[in-house]
Amino acid sequence: MGYACPVCAAEQADAKHLANHLAVTASLGRDNHREWLEEHAPSWGECTPEELGEIVSQHADEIETPEFDDHGHGHDHGRPGGLEEGLAQQSQQPGRGSLTAEAESVLQEAHELTRQMQSDDGDTDGDANENA
Numbered sequence: 001m002g003y004a005c006p007v008c009a010a011e012q013a014d015a016k017h018l019a020n021h022l023a024v025t026a027s028l029g030r031d032n033h034r035e036w037l038e039e040h041a042p043s044w045g046e047c048t049p050e051e052l053g054e055i056v057s058q059h060a061d062e063i064e065t066p067e068f069d070d071h072g073h074g075h076d077h078g079r080p081g082g083l084e085e086g087l088a089q090q091s092q093q094p095g096r097g098s099l100t101a102e103a104e105s106v107l108q109e110a111h112e113l114t115r116q117m118q119s120d121d122g123d124t125d126g127d128a129n130e131n132a
Contacts, residue, residue: 004063005018015056019050037056
């Protein structure tokens with residue numbers, strides 16, 4: 001048995017995942033999730049995921065969720081393998097706001113810097129020392 005997020009109806013595997021979803025989404029600037037937490041769990045920022053899960057699950061609809069296998073696949077309960085993938089999946093769901101131009105610019109710059117870092121052969125320290 002899982003829970004539907006009381007704000008956006010996103011399916012969560014259990015109370016702890018519901019708490020994490022609400023807190024992370026609120027922390028990422030989703031005002032509707034933050035406002036809901038402030039109303040229903042005013043001390044949400046000081047709670048552990050387990051404590052927050054006990055609070056928020058009282059206000060969420062229980063739903064049937066698929067059974068997830070545990071074959072050492074690196075993540076729990078069918079959740080995405082990485083933060084970026086998880087955020088990408090959430091942002092593609094109906095009802096999600098679009099990025100501001102500034103946020104999109106920052107993400108594009110971060111993406112480019114990451115690409116440069118990954119393709120760098122490690123000689124940048126030597127180049128910097130030659131110019132000093």
